[in-house]
Amino acid sequence: YLLLPNVAVRQTEVDTDAIHRMQSRVRTLLPVLTEGSDYFSYYKLNLYQAECPLWENDNAMCSSQGCAVDTLEENEIPNVWKSLSDFEPSSKKNQTRCNWEHNSQLDYCYVDEVSSKQDCVYVSLAKNPERFTGYSGDHTAAIWRSIYEQNCFVVSDDENTEGLKSNAFYKSGMSPFQLSPEEDDVLSILPSVACEEKRMLNKIISGFHASISSHICENYYDADQNRWTKNLEWWLTKVGNYPDRIENIFFNYALLHQALVQIADQLEKSESNIPLSFCPDNQAIDERTRNAFELLVFYAKQDSKVIVSSNFFADEESQKFKETFRKHFRDISRIMDCVGCDKCRLWGKLQITGYATALKLLLEPNTQLSDLRPSEIVALINTFDRISHSVQSTFWFQLRRRADLSVKFLQFLIALSFKAPTREILSFFAEQLWYIFYAILYICNVPRLI
Ligand SMILES: Cc1cc2nc3c(=O)[nH]c(=O)nc-3n(C[C@H](O)[C@H](O)[C@H](O)COP(=O)(O)OP(=O)(O)OC[C@H]3O[C@@H](n4cnc5c(N)ncnc54)[C@H](O)[C@@H]3O)c2cc1C
Known part of the structure; x- marks a missing residue:
């Protein structure tokens, strides 16, 4: 299967040709945003103080040099990020702490408030790239297990199968994320509805995991040779030998692409075209960033239907399930605070926020671009950049294997x-x-x- 000449992935749900076209257009454009603009190449988050919901007093911190994150000193913070609080919705001003906050019923994740003053740190994403850090073992296994077992769904094709609750943790009451009685009811009444949506959540998580694995293998530190290199063998064991994981990377690409199409539609409709401001103090920088951003969403718009069946939560039955779906995704976003490696936590939090932002745009039809926090927009674009790298490395590794x-x-x-x-x-x-x-x-x- 991996050797298919000219065919990289088996796909049924997404238009892979559209993804190839998009890739060829945006590979050089994305770095203009994610490396060349202050707005998109920095991030503010609660990296060190947020509480892990899974276990208490967890001191299993990764001591590897590769896990360290360089945070910015006060005088290094770019001006645009200093003034970002101006863009916060007025209700959010005067917030002082940088906690994971559930700000809106429509959020699919907990978002660190950029307007807050305490607890949060600023980081340069370009200077802290996502790559192999050496973080592994029981700790990572427990985190991934809790994500899959507690928050993904068992989807059965057998309509009579009972118990489509996500896992044994919920049933045994061990989960820190307990379902409310109403949600419990929804899951018991609706075992066979919203299967597409349940699959979607599983795919997003698996694609997110596969994407992280791809980045690790693409930027792998070979201690024997003392150099950064690509690790084909590892990629095969983590991603390449599992067609479904490759499919899920493509699914996530399509999902984020579709969210960009949504933004393009909104920009087209908006008269002033400026619900976003990327650098109010400097018109030239503002314009350059906006041009690149608009070009990106314009390219996405050229292939506006990348997910073949994207009619999620369309019927009344599955609508009832939406809140549970949202809760699961939010819970996953909190698990990111349990990651014991600073750099992995940074990129884990950012990418989950990126996917959550895409879901908000796609599944909540009333979400306007102006409703999004700057950190959500930055996360969305950087997550798209990350998944774009994963698609790129899928081809590279497949070619390498053939060679x-x-x-x-x-x-x-x-x-x-x-x-x-x-x-x-x-x-x-x-x-x-x-x-x-x-x-x-x-x-x-x-x-x-x-
Ligand atoms: C949020 C997060 C971010 C991380 N970021 C980094 C990072 O930036 N750099 C770094 O070096 N390490 C990072 N790690 C650690 C990394 O993901 C692995 O856990 C680590 O490399 C050990 O890998 P492993 O081969 O033991 O299997 P893991 O990748 O830990 O996988 C555990 C199990 O999950 C299953 N699995 C694996 N991939 C998939 C998939 N795509 N879909 C479904 N099931 C799957 C398999 O059964 C596997 O045995 C991160 C971990 C987490 C939780």
């Missing part, structure tokens, strides 16, 4: 032509059997026929 296979096959042919002793040829053949099998399939173009 490796070709080299192995060539080695085999050379061994044959040099008439190596029969025993050696046979043992070589046995070792490489798997690769040779794929090479033959490839030559015969069998995967395409399948």
Whole structure:
């Protein structure tokens, strides 16, 4: 499957051609925003003080150098971020703490208030890139497990199956995120409705996980060689050998792309075209950033239907389930505070906020661009940049794998032509059997026929 010539992923739900087109348009544009503009290349968040809802007194902090985050000193904070509080909705002004706050019933995550004065730190995203940090082991396993087991859904095709509640934690009362009796009812009454929506949540989380894994493998620190490199073997074990994980990366790309289309629609409709201000103090910078931002959403608009079936929460039954869906996503956003590696926590929080912002735009039809907090917009664009990198690395790793296979096959042919002793040829053949099998399939173009 991974060797499909010219076909990178099997997709049914998203328009992969549209994604390829979008990729070719935006690969050079995205860095203009995420690296070249102060608005999009910095972030303010509660990185160190937020409480983890999963366990108390957790001191399992990653001590690896790679986990450290360089935060900004007061004099390093870009002007635009100093004045960002001006854009906060007026009800949010005078807020002093930087807690995860559930500001609106429509939010799909808890958002750190950028207008707050305490607890939050400023970071340069460009100077703290997401990459391999060495954070792993029981702690990461427990976090991923709690995300999947407590917050993803078991979706069954069997309509009679009971108990589509997400997992045993809820049932046993062990979850820190208890469902209210009403939500409990919704899940018991509606075991077989909103399956598409439940699948969507699972896909987003799996795609988010696969995307993080891709970045780790693309920027992997090889301690033996003392250099940063790409790690194909690791990518295969974490992502490449699982077609569904690759699909989910593409699904997330499509979801974020669709949110950009939504923004493009709103910009088109808005008379002044300026619900956003990217640098009020400096007109030139403001204009440059806005041009790049508008070009990005304009490109997205050129392929405006990337998710083939995007009619989520359309019927009345599934509408009832929406609040539960939103709650699950919010709970996942809180789990990000349990991540024991500062840099991983930074990017985990940012990307979950990015997906939550996309969901708010797509699933809450009344959400206006002007309703979004700056941190949500910044998170959305940076998350899109991250997933764009993941798509890019999927192709790179797949190509690399094909090239490796070709080299192995060539080695085999050379061994044959040099008439190596029969025993050696046979043992070589046995070792490489798997690769040779794929090479033959490839030559015969069998995967395409399948
Ligand atoms: C929010 C967060 C952010 C992180 N950021 C970083 C980072 O920036 N840099 C860094 O080096 N490490 C980061 N980590 C750690 C990293 O994700 C891995 O946990 C770590 O590399 C150990 O990997 P692993 O191979 O043991 O499996 P893990 O990636 O920890 O996966 C655990 C299990 O989940 C399942 N699984 C894996 N991928 C998927 C998927 N896509 N869909 C469904 N199931 C899946 C598998 O059964 C797997 O065994 C982060 C962890 C978290 C929780």
